[in-house]
Amino acid sequence: MKFRGILILLLLAGLVATAGKTVQEKPFKPTITPYLKVQFWNVFSQGVTTDDEEAADRFASYFRRGRLGVKGNVLPELSYDVMLAFDNLAKDGYSSTKGVVNAGAVALWSAYFTYDLLPESDWLNVTGGYFLPHVSRESTTSPWTTSSLDKTENSCYLRQFVTGKANGISPGINLGGLGELGKQTLIYNISIINRQDVVSIMQTNWSPVLLGHFMLNFGDKEFSKYKYCFSNNLLKKQTSATFGVGFSTQGKTDVFESTQTLSADATIYLGRLKIDGEYNHLIRENNEEYKANCFMVRAGYNIFLKKDWVLEPIAMFEKFSGDENFEDVSFFDGTDTKLDFGVNLISAKKKVKVNLHYVYHDGDGIKNRYIKNTTYPGNYISLGLQLII
Known part of the structure; x- marks a missing residue:
């Protein structure tokens, strides 16, 4: 009995001594995760025409995209992503695919941080650095998740019009977030960026680009947490609809008086079926008013196979049309039309994708980002x- 009494007194003393103390959490350690992403294409091209002279049909293999980077967290609420690129490495100059030839250059693609100001709600995130601004959904969708063979030309025209660069990567700051509005999910992004292209020389006149994008998700959730880039295919069965609107505006530069764009997009999941589309209206004022339109619609069907693979047949149509007074505002004229029919075989974790596509081009006028202004791209398989490692 005496021993039990002493033991009880010792236990009570220990409880009193530790009363009010809390168990310390383990200190946070910064994280760093390296990654490698590659797209290797084998392309048979025909019908490439330059100055009315048609190039020979050809087969060529090259790296359409190559990205090497590191990402992680400096603090629990502060993440970063730095990426190098070796896109179009070893591309044949007369291949029908878009993009300039790269003989071996590796360059900085993007470098930005995101600070979650309200971690408990996800409503307020600040992104700064050298990044891709949110001017529409397709323009900021990851090319590694797209259902068509490549990102649509629709987004390239829009990004080049707004930022002056085909890839759209720009220096600036973005405010974005995600939150619940009743049963719906709202995703928003608003950016201020600075153009760096020669079309927008601003020695005498300077004005930044203000742009933004807002999306509302109905039905099953397409987004559970705020992320800076979007996915084009969730690779799962669900019923949902996400509608978005985007805009951009810039004032006077040394080259033009003003630029505005207005965009609308939609992504709809009906079980295995996914349909998405986008429309963009472009306006630029100078000596004359220039207008252009570009849109795309794409559909895919997810067939879930054994061993966590997804087979996705797809079809995509897109078109650009611009006014004849394109030279007055330094942009593109005529029409550019593309059809894409193909099939993708994707691992459920999106680490591996094999795709076979046929792409058909048509149109007239000066095209976007081909060998030179008088080159027409032709068709290709x-x-x-x-691979994502």
């Missing part, structure tokens, strides 16, 4: 392999 591509067998691609994508």
